[in-house]
């Protein structure tokens with residue numbers, strides 16, 4: 257019996273090879289996870305300390321920036337504190353008790369991630385889960401470590417115009433270095449990102465299909481299962497940027513996402529700590545991938561004139577890994593997993609849909625991408641006000657306690673495609689409710705009244721796609 261860092265005052269048998277009666281974190285492995293509670297956003301909100309602060313005197317926080325990073329539930333703060341306070345040891349190095357406890361908690365976190373992604377065999381799939389710094393590093397590892405030694409001049413990588421820079425710049429770098437051609441799936445005439453548009457640019461020359469599972473700007477998703485089938489049909493590897501989708505879409509229960517060759521996401525967008533991200537790869541792809549960092553922990557043997565790598569996932573985890581962060585990520589997943597994910601996704605979708613409708617109805621406000629009722633929005637709505645620069649709007653909203661994002665959201669090509677330089681973005685989490693939408697609309701409305709109807713300096717003139725009404 258070993259101590260579980262995720263639970264105060266309880267002994268839980270931790271996952272380790274050979275255990276018959278195994279658990280991951282607090283949840284049984286390989287069978288139904290723990291009993292899911294019904295979903296109540298107010299009760300959920302109570303678990304997030306940062307959501308209870310005032311940002312200015314008399315202005316309680318209305319947090320609408322979860323797509324940038326999510327607040328952390330108390331369970332995550334506790335798990336990280338417990339690691340630091342009680343077994344702050346390195347992993348896969350020591351043989352003393354603290355080192356073993358740390359190693360077990362860190363390895364259990366892998367299986368928690370696999371289970372979260374819908375694996376039917378989380379312990380078996382744990383070796384496919386690589387802990388890195390963030391989604392950006394995970395995508396760089398694929399582009400440099402896997403594609404970097406395989407793709408050649410004339411080979412094609414298919415992306416979309418809506419990729420986050422994290423899933424565009426590494427491929428651009430590869431294009432510069434190896435003469436690889438990048439092809440981009442475009443938005444349709446209404447400003448929607450569709451599977452059909454991706455299909456239209458895939459060909460026999462496509463070796464990699466690297467696309468977002470859910471756009472951090474448009475808020476719309478692409479179906480991972482169909483992308484995988486499309487990639488297979490032409491022999492291309494399918495890389496899915498799950499940075500937004502991992503927390504916003506319920507994973508298929510049968511592990512359908514795990515059919516992709518590579519998946520990437522960040523812990524902090526799920527309510528885990530910053531500093532940990534995840535790359536999940538099919539076993540054969542991870543075997544083929546070269547490490548991009550060398551050092552301790554990733555080797556089988558080192559001689560002065562030769563090095564042999566160890567097996568995945570450790571092959572990619574040179575140096576001391578993000579131990580506290582991975583344990584915190586598992587605690588975030590265990591926390592979220594208590595609730596019905598389908599209900600959470602529907603809740604976030606409803607709030608974003610309502611916000612989109614009400615924003616679009618305001619004179620001088622336009623949505624980025626397709627109009628209010630033309631797409632399913634997974635918790636994210638981006639918009640521009642003709643008379644108010646997004647930065648001015650975000651500052652105005654902040655004075656009201658409303659935290660929204662302003663800028664290009666690491667999606668400069670998409671903004672340019674739409675004739676924009678920047679936009680405002682509101683993104684919702686399970687802890688938001690209708691009162692938060694009311695606050696958003698009220699602050700935008702008052703900004704419009706304050707800044708008047710004259711055009712701001714932001715270039716919105718050529719923006720024609722997705723005019724909401």
Ligand SMILES: Cc1ncc(COP(=O)(O)O)c(C=O)c1O
Nearest residue numbers: 390391392420422472499500522
């Ligand atoms: C769709 C998408 N991909 C990748 C990333 C990169 O995540 P990180 O900055 O945690 O590496 C983000 C972050 O906003 C994102 O929204």
